[in-house]
Ligand SMILES: Nc1nc2c(ncn2[C@@H]2O[C@H](COP(=O)(O)OP(=O)(O)OP(=O)(O)O)[C@@H](O)[C@H]2O)c(=O)[nH]1
């Protein structure tokens with residue numbers, strides 16, 4: 001079976017699971033406030049404004065669950081969402097936000113590193129990449145840190161509605177090539193549009209496989 005093929009049954013099961021009750025659980029600013037390791041968790045990382053919070057809303061079909069906004073740097077803590085008392089989705093603060101005060105950036109970096117190193121229940125990090133911009137230096141830095149921490153991660157392209165199908169296919173090919181040099185990267189790249197709900201059923205099914 002191809003790695004990026006999802007059966008109708010898988011897609012349907014995933015849809016049903018994500019229709020179970022979801023709620024915002026807590027915001028974590030200090031590592032000691034992380035919840036107990038009671039469920040597997042999936043984390044969403046990426047540059048500020050890439051669409052992390054919007055993707056969480058699309059996956060769970062709850063519009064206002066994660067706060068999305070046009071103001072970059074909106075998500076400043078690790079925000080925990082509980083899905084069906086079985087899974088945590090973790091919304092991370094975005095990186096690469098130029099206007100962020102240096103002190104705050106250091107605080108986030110420390111929090112993120114402590115988080116990544118201290119969560120045995122963290123099953124995968126989805127590294128979100130804006131389809132219009134491709135991989136940037138700070139995305140590569142994030143991926144390298146994940147390689148070093150030996151944390152499984154996977155690239156998810158966002159805002160696919162903003163580029164042509166041809167450009168999207170080319171981007172997937174280019175990124176797939178780059179991933180060969182990254183030891184902890186899952187080889188399959190997902191293309192999504194939270195706006196058009198494109199690729200969302202498949203990403204849900206991918207999450208179900210990880211659990
Ligand atoms: N066209 C389009 N716009 C999107 C999509 N996903 C997110 N956006 C828009 O991108 C902007 C940023 O989205 P957020 O979800 O707040 O981004 P974020 O990554 O959580 O940002 P920070 O919390 O600042 O790190 C919002 O205006 C969203 O409406 C998409 O699939 N298509």
Ligand SMILES: [Mg+2]
Pocket residue numbers: 052053054067068069074075091
């Ligand atoms: Mg956000």
